[in-house]
Amino acid sequence: MSGVTExxxxxxxxxxxxxxxxxxxxxxxxxxxxxxxxxxxAIDLLGRLPGRQVLEVGVQAGGFAAPVIAxxxxxxxxxxxxxxxxxxxxxxxxxxxxxxxxERGIVAPxxxxxxxxxxxxxxxxxxxxDLILLDHDKPCxxxxxxxxxxRNLLRAGGVVLIHDVLGNARDAWRVCQRVARLHGCATxxxxxxxxxxxxxxxxxxxxxxxxxxxxxxxxxxxxxxxHQIRMSARHAAGRALRALGLR
Numbered sequence: 001m002s003g004v005t006e007x008x009x010x011x012x013x014x015x016x017x018x019x020x021x022x023x024x025x026x027x028x029x030x031x032x033x034x035x036x037x038x039x040x041x042a043i044d045l046l047g048r049l050p051g052r053q054v055l056e057v058g059v060q061a062g063g064f065a066a067p068v069i070a071x072x073x074x075x076x077x078x079x080x081x082x083x084x085x086x087x088x089x090x091x092x093x094x095x096x097x098x099x100x101x102x103e104r105g106i107v108a109p110x111x112x113x114x115x116x117x118x119x120x121x122x123x124x125x126x127x128x129x130d131l132i133l134l135d136h137d138k139p140c141x142x143x144x145x146x147x148x149x150x151r152n153l154l155r156a157g158g159v160v161l162i163h164d165v166l167g168n169a170r171d172a173w174r175v176c177q178r179v180a181r182l183h184g185c186a187t188x189x190x191x192x193x194x195x196x197x198x199x200x201x202x203x204x205x206x207x208x209x210x211x212x213x214x215x216x217x218x219x220x221x222x223x224x225x226x227h228q229i230r231m232s233a234r235h236a237a238g239r240a241l242r243a244l245g246l247r
Contacts, residue, residue, distance in 0.1 A: 008031075008035065008036065009035070009036040009039075009067050011066050011067040011070045012031055012035050012036060012063060012066070012067060014100075014104070015031065015061070015062060015063070015066050015100055016031060018096075018100045018103075019061070019092070019096070022096065024092055024096065027089065027090065028089060028090060028092060029060075029061040029090055029091075029092050030060070030061055030063075030090040031061055031063035032063060032194075033194045033195075034063075034163060034193055034194045034195055034197075035063045035064065035067070036067060037192060037193040037194060037197075038063075038064055038133075038161075038163060038193050038197060039063075039064050039067040039068050039071075041161070041190060041193060041197060042054070042064070042068055042131060042133065042161060043067075043068060043071045043072065045131055045159055046068075046072055046075070046078070046130075046131060047075075049130045049131060049157060049158065049159065050130065050155065050156070050157050051077055051130035051155055051158075052072060052075055052076070052077045052078040052079070052130060052131075053077070053078075053079045053081075053128065053129045053130050053131075053155075054068060054072075054078075054079065054080045054081065054129065054130070054131050054132075054133075055081045055082075055083070055124075055128070055129045055131070055132045055133070055153075056068075056080070056081070056082045056083065056132075056133045056135070057083045057084075057117045057120070057121075057132070057133065057134050057135065057136050057144065058083070058084060058117070058133070058134065058135040058136030058137075059082040059083065059084040059091065059094070059097070059112065060084060060088060060090055060091045060135075061090060061091065061092055061097075062082075062092075062097040062100070064133060064135070065080065065082050065097065066097065066100065066101065066106075068080065069101065069106060069108050069110060070104075070106050072108070073106055073107065073108035074108075078108060078109065079108075079109040079110075080108065080109070080110045080111075081110075081111050081112075081113065081129075082094075082097075082110075082111070082112045082113065083112075083113045083115050083117060083120045084112075084113075084114065084115075084136075085114065085115060085116050085117070086114065087137075094112040094114065097112070098110075098112065117134075117136055117137070117140055117144050118140065118143065118144065118147065121144055121147040121148060121151070121153065122147060122151075124151065124153050125153075126151060126152040126153060127152065127153075127154075127155045128153050128155075129153055129154055129155070129158060130154065130155050130157075130158045130159075131158060131159050131160075131161070132148055132153070132154065132158070132159075132160045132161070133160075133161045133162075133163070134160065134161070134162045134163070135161075135162075135163040135164070138164060138168050138169040138172045139172060141162055141169055141172040141173070141175075141176055142172055142175040142176050142179050145160060145162070145176050145179050145180065145200065146179050146183075148160055149179065149180070149183040149185065149200075149202070150183070154202040154203075155202075156202070156203060157201075157202065157203075158201075158202045159199055159200065159201055159202065160199070160200040160202070161197055161198070161199060161200075162176060162197070162198035162199075162200065163193070163195065163196075163197055163198075164195045164196065165189055165195075165196040165197065165198035166189065166191060166195055166196025167195035167196060168195070169198075170196075173189075173196075173198050176198060176200070177198075180200045184203055185200045185201055185202055185203065186200075186201045187199065187200050187201075188201075
């Protein structure tokens with residue numbers, strides 16, 4: 001996959017060592033090859049954006065959160081919110097990540113929220129964030145991008161980052177690009193981040209009509225509902241086969 005492999009940052013190395021020292025099983029946390037390129041893009045953006053309120057949807061092991069918080073903790077106006085529903089096995093409890101930050105004296109306005117992405121975004125207020133990272137369940141990306149843009153969760157000049165757009169989220173990214181255009185946003189892809197990083201810049205073009213955007217929102221919700229039904233049926237079939245000793 002396109003991208004530049006980089007050496008782990010000191011913060012990522014410390015986080016890995018922390019999990020190992022705490023006896024967290026290797027399959028219960030994961031810091032992927034997109035680090036540190038992913039957080040380096042975000043840190044660079046935060047240095048140039050009008051504000052510094054960050055939302056990460058899909059915290060998992062904190063491979064993005066810890067370096068960003070460590071780098072920007074003393075910047076005026078910096079705040080970090082991390083959301084995860086801990087559906088994935090490699091998402092340790094938030095208490096571990098908080099302990100890592102505390103042990104290293106990393107103090108900053110930080111909050112972690114155990115929530116489904118759609119529920120959190122549906123309840124967030126307008127103009128709440130300057131930078132949002134979506135890095136969770138790939139089929140949810142288009143719906144969640146639509147929620148971000150239709151609810152005006154970004155401040156003027158804000159950016160949404162979407163990971164894996166050259167990998168597992170390739171199909172979802174195509175839909176995200178259509179969503180972005182409907183909302184008057186420009187898009188680009190950073191291939192220097194492993195698996196690709198999509199960037200959606202808020203409010204750079206004229207949006208489509210409100211009726212067209214509402215129609216797109218309904219289509220996205222229906223598509224995600226169908227996906228969830230298929231996945232539930234697949235999981236149920238898998239459980240039945242395991243119960244019968246056939247898997």
